[in-house]
């Protein structure tokens with residue numbers, strides 16, 4: 001939409017969902033960031049997946065925190 005993934009509201013990571021193993025999506029809405037599985041539709045707390053962080057999630061988080069002034 002904006003021609004850049006950096007400010008996207010969600011990003012597909014390579015981190016497997018804890019419930020079904022499907023690669024999970026990281027989503028942000030306003031100040032809140034959470035994980036959403038497109039396969040089983042379960043949501044997870046970001047903190048649960050931080051230890052599994054991949055490059056996609058890391059880059060996404062940089063964009064999130066750059067929003068703070």
Ligand SMILES: [Zn+2]
Nearest residue numbers: 017020037040
């Ligand atoms: Zn799942």
